[in-house]
Amino acid sequence: MPPGVEPGEVQGNVLHAYGGDFPSAHFVRLRVARSADARAAGAVVARWLGALSFGRRPTGLPERERLAPHVNLAVTASGLAALGVPPGLLQAFPDDFREGAKARAAGLGDRWPDEQPSFVEADLLLSVHAGDHHAAECRMRALLEENAAAGRPLEVVQERPAGGDEGAREPFGFADGGSQPAVEGVDLDPVGDGVYAARIGTGGHLRRRAEDLGIVEPQRGWRLLRAGEFLLGHPGEDGAAPPGPPAPLGPDGTFMVYRELDQDVDGFRAYVAEQARRVGMHAGTLEEKIVGRRRDDGTTLVRPAEDFPPPAPAPDANGRNGRRRRSNDFLYAGDPHGYRCPVGAHVRRTNPRDALPGGGERTMRHRIIRRGMRYKPPENGLVFICLSASIANGFEFIQRNWINDGTALGLGSDPDFLLQQAEDGRPRGHMVIPGYRPVVLPPPERPFVTVRGCEYLFVPSRRASAWLAGLQATS
Amino acid sequence: MVSELATNANPAGHAGQLRSLVTLSPIRPERRAALRRRLAFVSLAPGGDRPLLDLSTIHFARWSIVTQLPHPDGSGRPRRLSWAYLLFAAAYDGGEREYLDAFTDTLPQRIQKVFGGCVGFQARVEEAAGADGPRFPAWAFRRFVECNVLPELAVAAADPSATVEAIRQAIAIERVDRRSTGLRGEALGRAQVRVEGLALGPPAGRPGVRDAVLAPLARRARRRPGILPLTLAVPLAPGQEPPPAARLAEALRALPDTHVARLSRIPRTMQDHLGQLHPDQLPVDYLLLTTDHDGEPAPYAEAVRTQAGDAADTLFGACAVYPGAADARGFRAWMDRHRLRTDYTVTGHPPRTVAELGRLVGDRARIARWTLEGPLPPAPRRTADAAGRRAG
Numbered sequence: 001m002p003p004g005v006e007p008g009e010v011q012g013n014v015l016h017a018y019g020g021d022f023p024s025a026h027f028v029r030l031r032v033a034r035s036a037d038a039r040a041a042g043a044v045v046a047r048w049l050g051a052l053s054f055g056r057r058p059t060g061l062p063e064r065e066r067l068a069p070h071v072n073l074a075v076t077a078s079g080l081a082a083l084g085v086p087p088g089l090l091q092a093f094p095d096d097f098r099e100g101a102k103a104r105a106a107g108l109g110d111r112w113p114d115e116q117p118s119f120v121e122a123d124l125l126l127s128v129h130a131g132d133h134h135a136a137e138c139r140m141r142a143l144l145e146e147n148a149a150a151g152r153p154l155e156v157v158q159e160r161p162a163g164g165d166e167g168a169r170e171p172f173g174f175a176d177g178g179s180q181p182a183v184e185g186v187d188l189d190p191v192g193d194g195v196y197a198a199r200i201g202t203g204g205h206l207r208r209r210a211e212d213l214g215i216v217e218p219q220r221g222w223r224l225l226r227a228g229e230f231l232l233g234h235p236g237e238d239g240a241a242p243p244g245p246p247a248p249l250g251p252d253g254t255f256m257v258y259r260e261l262d263q264d265v266d267g268f269r270a271y272v273a274e275q276a277r278r279v280g281m282h283a284g285t286l287e288e289k290i291v292g293r294r295r296d297d298g299t300t301l302v303r304p305a306e307d308f309p310p311p312a313p314a315p316d317a318n319g320r321n322g323r324r325r326r327s328n329d330f331l332y333a334g335d336p337h338g339y340r341c342p343v344g345a346h347v348r349r350t351n352p353r354d355a356l357p358g359g360g361e362r363t364m365r366h367r368i369i370r371r372g373m374r375y376k377p378p379e380n381g382l383v384f385i386c387l388s389a390s391i392a393n394g395f396e397f398i399q400r401n402w403i404n405d406g407t408a409l410g411l412g413s414d415p416d417f418l419l420q421q422a423e424d425g426r427p428r429g430h431m432v433i434p435g436y437r438p439v440v441l442p443p444p445e446r447p448f449v450t451v452r453g454c455e456y457l458f459v460p461s462r463r464a465s466a467w468l469a470g471l472q473a474t475s
Numbered sequence: 476m477v478s479e480l481a482t483n484a485n486p487a488g489h490a491g492q493l494r495s496l497v498t499l500s501p502i503r504p505e506r507r508a509a510l511r512r513r514l515a516f517v518s519l520a521p522g523g524d525r526p527l528l529d530l531s532t533i534h535f536a537r538w539s540i541v542t543q544l545p546h547p548d549g550s551g552r553p554r555r556l557s558w559a560y561l562l563f564a565a566a567y568d569g570g571e572r573e574y575l576d577a578f579t580d581t582l583p584q585r586i587q588k589v590f591g592g593c594v595g596f597q598a599r600v601e602e603a604a605g606a607d608g609p610r611f612p613a614w615a616f617r618r619f620v621e622c623n624v625l626p627e628l629a630v631a632a633a634d635p636s637a638t639v640e641a642i643r644q645a646i647a648i649e650r651v652d653r654r655s656t657g658l659r660g661e662a663l664g665r666a667q668v669r670v671e672g673l674a675l676g677p678p679a680g681r682p683g684v685r686d687a688v689l690a691p692l693a694r695r696a697r698r699r700p701g702i703l704p705l706t707l708a709v710p711l712a713p714g715q716e717p718p719p720a721a722r723l724a725e726a727l728r729a730l731p732d733t734h735v736a737r738l739s740r741i742p743r744t745m746q747d748h749l750g751q752l753h754p755d756q757l758p759v760d761y762l763l764l765t766t767d768h769d770g771e772p773a774p775y776a777e778a779v780r781t782q783a784g785d786a787a788d789t790l791f792g793a794c795a796v797y798p799g800a801a802d803a804r805g806f807r808a809w810m811d812r813h814r815l816r817t818d819y820t821v822t823g824h825p826p827r828t829v830a831e832l833g834r835l836v837g838d839r840a841r842i843a844r845w846t847l848e849g850p851l852p853p854a855p856r857r858t859a860d861a862a863g864r865r866a867g
Binding site for chain 1: 517520522523524525526529530531532568569570573576577580581584585588612613614615638640641644668671672675676687846847
């Protein structure tokens, strides 16, 4: 383990997912009431900061304690200012975070600031993860009671119950969040989740020269991603720590993108059924081609389903079972034209692995940890949550270069077919499913996914939480 | 720092527009000979371009070792510089940071061998995660480029919206079309399907041995130049300034048979860019014109003079002892005197003339539009899935 990575310092659900025992969550976005006493608001936040969960979920405890709800807190730039963080320290945060999601929405092709006036920006995101909705809501009510007891210095902007009995499946019916980055100092096994990079410096002089000239391919293999891609204060793939505030606020903290995505399930199904009839393809197959993975087990389309054995009982070094590990152990280089998994398929675009020209190294600065959950049924949508040490390099890069534009993948200006937004009233992007005769899917009448709103937040570490709590005590 | 051709700027911040970068970096004296050998080696070795072509983002790139500049008095006689400099000029698709990172991440050895001899290049490597050997830190290269970039006055391209991938696909369509001459029935149908596939993407694939190795050898053997680079370094007349950027861009666009053209400025006081180590103090600023054009230099110069004389006068009117495009002999001699040699050049796609590329890219776009918007073909007998399984 490299020096400095202390998972126990990092808020829970960042490096280690809460996992299948916690399928339900309750998110509440709050802001400091205009009429409120800032100190009273700070005092409430300080109490919440003391209740946060850090590090990996404890093991070996009695079930009652092991499954106790977990609390997390993230703060926007305006929230940090409201909590009394000095302006000089706020300036040390990167521009993307300080400007916020609303100010940067246009650059990402987002229209929610104009089209979703009901989504109001907040200062804080309080979340509780639990084994069921009831437990999550009860814990959240208890936390909000502390706010009520203090005279409601924080007003609730929005509540969003999420998750459900269907586990990790999102409303279109596909497994989600299966592939997460393997991080140095946290995970042990990079296969499938790390970065597929050239092994530089291996082999003799002649081999290196041949690699340099492109006569032979460099030897490649999976390796772990550097912790600085996801945690402030640690070296990233650049070799330097990502920009962020100094200790104690910065190190072991990270940035979160909270995004609410409404999903038009009926529209998606109707479109797929119509197109399936038109092109003579099974509707389920067409859905899988659009998404890029199998519906029933979430495995990749680039390898035959027979490659994935039934779940193995023994977990691997990362705590994943054998099926999960094998289902992630794949590359796109063997399917360059997208005959098995279309180049424009959603999962291939958002995590191209080795599909970008040049190799897998080109993805290593643009990986994100995803902790999204579906809306609580019957609502159809996804609370998309991603974490990385740089919002600009992570979420914004992916949105701008891989989702909104296909140039990097040789698809011209076509956006991600599943996530494309309406332009002048309706989506414009086609999707091509390569094959003996390419199948062209015309743009749908309306988007399958609509962005309801977005927030950029800072997830403080244990030390930063203590410092923030202390700030309230001294102010 | 890097110019962007904003003719098709997208408010959503999409990538995919051609961008340009020009740097001038002093070379450490003890590394100059090795660098010259290196550039000669990669330019002569068959397939030496292949790793760069694999990136699929580079339209054109060139490296020159500059040891002298034309004399500032405008006479054109060489003025030896105290140091040798590495001139690097590139036109590429996508964002600047992505482009530079792609270099360092996928071609670290090449980067170190080419730029490692320059002052200010931090050649140290560090252990990579996963203990898979050393690697070169990308931030060091970004900082190096930032310190050595030349201010760009204007840039123009024949088709700024055509990406390298689109051009490669357009050329691949041309090949299929050529081979399908005389085909009938099912064979013609297969060719048509192939064309549709290429028009719609995805990519035509990485350049194979044919494009990267055999074709350049054949061109060399037949003495067909393909697309050639031109670099002109011209001293500004004392007290003179070039016209505004909009006029310069318009003039660059008017240059005939030119794929990409950029006008940069070599500042008189280069220590602003290069730090205290740089001893060369130029008496005047220089304009640096870099173009990638069709045909041999002499016919190109004549085409510029005859077809875009006004543009040339706009570009160089503020330069010392510029004879003007009207003076045929003087103009040719002036260009010869101010030309810098290029040591190594890379072209991201098989060479075609500007006119041919315009036609091919236009054809591809028309085929794609027809396939997307026209009457859709009937359901195939064999599904895409079945084809995929067979291909896999």
